[in-house]
Amino acid sequence: MTTEQRLERLERENRWMRRIGAVCLALVAAVFLMGQEKAKELPDLEVGSLKVKDKDGKVRVFLRPEGRGALVLYDGNLKARATLGVALDGEAGLLLYDGNLKARAMLGTAHDGTPGLKLFDPKGKVIWKAPKE
Numbered sequence: 001m002t003t004e005q006r007l008e009r010l011e012r013e014n015r016w017m018r019r020i021g022a023v024c025l026a027l028v029a030a031v032f033l034m035g036q037e038k039a040k041e042l043p044d045l046e047v048g049s050l051k052v053k054d055k056d057g058k059v060r061v062f063l064r065p066e067g068r069g070a071l072v073l074y075d076g077n078l079k080a081r082a083t084l085g086v087a088l089d090g091e092a093g094l095l096l097y098d099g100n101l102k103a104r105a106m107l108g109t110a111h112d113g114t115p116g117l118k119l120f121d122p123k124g125k126v127i128w129k130a131p132k133e
Helices: 003-034
Strands: 050-053 060-062 069-074 080-086 093-095 103-109 115-120 126-130
Touching: none
Parallel strands: none
Antiparallel strands: 050 060, 060 069, 069 080, 080 093, 093 103, 103 115, 115 126
16 A cells, blocks of 8 residues: 555545544534523412312312321322321321221321321220330
């Protein structure tokens, strides 16, 4: 291979490398610029209470902010199955109910931050708790 042929081949490879470099640079710039869109700030939603219904129109979630603010989750038969609430004094808890609307488990904290867990029988009697008093 002559020097002239080698030089021609090198120039051809150089042109291809410049083209590939330009394409890569354009792709990097496009990715960078796509991420520069300013995040849209969503408006606040303020309501007195909030009900979320399923496709059949049955209330499945109810959020009540007044008094002991609570989030109540319902099963398909419109029975409350779980309640997450916070009292004005800071006491907070999660209550789980059986199909007869009886509390069966409670996980919570007292207003001073003391944690607690209670399990109930079907009649509402505490069958286990921690910490033990």
